[in-house]
Amino acid sequence: MRRNDAPITNVPMEFTSVLMQLRRAALENRNAFLHSGLALHSRAGMAALLKSSRNFIAYCGFVRFVRMHRLVFAKPAFVIVIDVPKVWRVPDVQAAASMAFGHNNELRFLNHAAARDRKGRWEIDTSDYLAAPKLVIFTAEETEIHPDFEIAATFRAKIDLGLERHFRALSSLLKCEDLTDEAIAMISKEPSERIDAVFRLGHSAEVAISKLKSFAAPEKILSEVVPQSTTTGFGPAGEWAQNLKKDIAAWRQGTLPWSEVDRGVLIYGPPGTGKTRFARVLAQECGMHLVATSLSRWQSSKDGALGDLLRAMYASFAEAKADAPSLLFIDEIDSVGDRNRFPARHRNYSTQVVNGLLEALDGVDGREGVIVMGACNRPDQIDPAVLRSGRLERHIYFPLPDIKARGDILSFYLPSLVDEPQLRNLAARLVGYSGADIENLARQARRRARENNRAVTLTDVEEYMPERQALDDQALLRVAIHEAGHALLAHHLTVGTVQLVEIYDHRDIHPTQTTGNGMALVETPKRTFRTRSSILNHIAMTLGGLAAEEIAYEDRSTSSGGTKESDLALATAMAIEMVSEYGLGNSLVFAPKAVDPGDALALWQDPFLRKEIDAVLNREFQRAKDLLSARKAELMEFATTLQRKKRLEGRELEGLLSGNGPAD
Structure with missing residues (x-):
């Protein structure tokens, strides 16, 4: 017999003692869990599999989590917070946990989704859940939970889902053939909903996973264009937006009264500078409901009669109030006009439209959480009463982007070229281009790259640069x-x-x-x-x-x-x-x-x-x-x-x- 194969003899007594202590501790933990009143149902795994493939993977991951932390689950009372990976839907994991434990009067589960209202107040009644002796809270990782649950939590950990052996077991049970390590690595990074499409009874999972690769390239291209930030390419309006975000946050926290927040603003400038996009991004960044409208939209209500127009106008303001905090965006507000300039033929109708808007704007003072933003190209065409203090009192010019802003916008829409020094030089040549013009140029460059089945290059951008005749x-x-x-x-x-x-x-x-x-x-x-x-x-x-x-x-x-x-x-x-x-x-x-x-x-x-x-x-x-x-x-x-x-x-x-x- 070789030396390495010799039986273990002469083991020190202290080492043997440690092993025995570990074994006893493991048995005690197991027995404590068994006597805790909680029991994992032995047949729940098959039930999970019959429900869906992803439910089976979630069930396997949850059972493993419980066994790893059985001493925590063995306690007579606990509040356990489980962080669910981003690619998984929290309700799926909670459903798997319910199947694993079955019905238990002492145990409650909570899917802790986004639970704040638009003003930032919590909508969860924590006392109802914390009254249960045993509470398991499921939440998406890196997501805020209610402070009461943070305080009460006895244990918090991230659950591992989609382990290699769980996928291999699923593939074997459904007769989906063998899986390569690469295939498992790929499916584990996909949204959990894809598991049901990949693992189907009697179908090759490997073939299905290989089809996922065809989605990778388009998704990468699409990911280049994401919602823009108000800090990029919006000039003075971007600076105002950053201050507004701070004010909205302070108002939500109760440290700033609404009377101190800018409630009416006019943004104006040349066409295509991104005024509408700015409103959309601002509402998103501030977590505000967006009501986007215009005079033409109000006029298109029913037959365009004065009464119909005014009802549509008031409805927009009412919607903004009902969903506060909200941003009411009125595009092309200069089309409302100036009462001093209306021709006699339409003066009565147009004057009442302006008066109706003034009445609605005055009502904003009593509508906490509503910001009215008007946008136009010609502010000189707007009735001065609309722009006075207490109404659209803040006026912000939206210029065509300067050299730096043009570079920022082009880099934003072509992020793969950010490190190319020539990109800034090309942006400098786009003088007179609006943000919309630059976005269109970048879109054309990306399309050219897609047609050639490759990543976008500077050559693609050059192809759509403005051509000017050289001067002799x-x-x-x-x-x-x-x-x-x-x-x-x-x-x-x-x-x-x-x-x-x-x-x-x-x-x-x-x-x-x-x-x-x-x-x-x-x-x-x-x-x-x-x-x-x-x-x-x-x-x-x-x-x-x-x-x-x-x-x-x-x-x-x-x-x-x-x-x-x-x-x-x-x-x-x-x-x-x-x-x-x-x-x-x-x-x-x-x-x-x-x-x-x-x-x-x-x-x-x-x-x-x-x-x-x-x-x-x-x-x-x-x-x-x-x-x-x-x-x-x-x-x-x-x-x-x-x-x-x-x-x-x-x-x-x-x-x-x-x-x-x-x-x-």
Whole structure:
């Protein structure tokens, strides 16, 4: 006989004593459990199997848990908290436990699901459950439980479900053929509902598990797009949202009265900036019920009569109150209009709609837990009474995303490319893109990757980047002359400090802050009062690019018009404001909003105002030409230097503005 196979002899007495003590302790624990009044039903396993495959696995896991902790279950009274793995449904494990122990008057089970109401109060009557001598509480792992149960708990542990030997036993009982270790590892990570689909009497479990692999790729792609956070890409609104979340949490805890919470807010900005998405994400993060509506939705109620519209409006407010805390989101609230602007034909109907909204908003003061959020593109179209204190009193601008926000949004929708340095460079080129535009671009890139059956790459993103025609030297010089005109007039008319001037050839240099071909960045000082001359100087500077082109080429291009953000649009808006709101024209009449500065058609319908605005613009355009003509040499030196270097700032820019040439 070999040495290693020799019988054990000469074992020290103290070692034998320890073994005997352990054996006696195990027997005592077993006997204590047997005499505790609790008994595991020997035939419950077959009953669990007949019910469902996943019930059998849950039963096996629970029986193992009881046997591992039989001394705890042997106590005359206990409160045991069992943490159930995330891939398992808590009711399934509780059902398996009920089958294992059967009916017992002293033993109660509790499925501790999310048990707080929307205000954060617990809905569980703990005293009813804690009155039982023996209580087993099942809860999803990493889930909060009622403080009373935390205090009363005598034992808490996580239950292991889906062990290898349990799956092999299940497969053998159902004649599902042998399982590989890889197959078991895969099914154990899947949601427990999949067990019933995999293990069926007489069917190969291995084949069924192999089919799970086909779901892996699509699910991974879909997982890239998850609910966005209010901290990403929402600018000032995101900062406000973080403070609101803290206030809501404090209100729920009873440390902050509702009167201290922002109850009315207007978010406004260009289309596609994510106002609707922001409301949806905010409600989710704050744990608030979302009521999303609009004037058009209220009008579509029944036949759109005034009474039907108002009833639909009040119903939205009533729903928000009933499900408080809630966020009542009114989209396109500017369509409600302004009572001072309604045409006579619809004035009565439209005025009563505004009055109804005001009445509903005033009622919010008595509706604790309701926040009203309006969203629009044109806040100037809304009746001022809607926006006053006590109603939609907080006003937050939703700008198009800046460079950082564009990068954050693109990274959010393409998380697999976050570590790619070039991704931020691509985001910088998406100037003028809204959050919705960037989301669409990312979606197109992901679709291209799916069509090629691979992960998304930078090449996929490049495929959908905006294409801009590269500028040749002649076109680039025109752009440089245009921007030089703005910069020189801003300096000589003391409109502000010229910080930066740059142009883009769309070949090697791309814009990051403007949709145009160039930019003169002027920082204007904050003044308590604006004078007539300061406004006129600003108008002349705004028309300086157009004036510079005419001086150099005796011709004009389309570069100063075409959009509501163009030089001509901005100069026109300043002239309208100066004449109609500040009495700095030919009349002292105060006529605010007499003409919408962004509505050219309205200006053409007022011949008297149009004539005066036209005179202001022509006079300032001629003044800009005269000033630049006197400095034509400086203008051309500035432009040619800018054409060559593409970007001017610092001492070099100061030298060109002062007429001393570029500083070395």
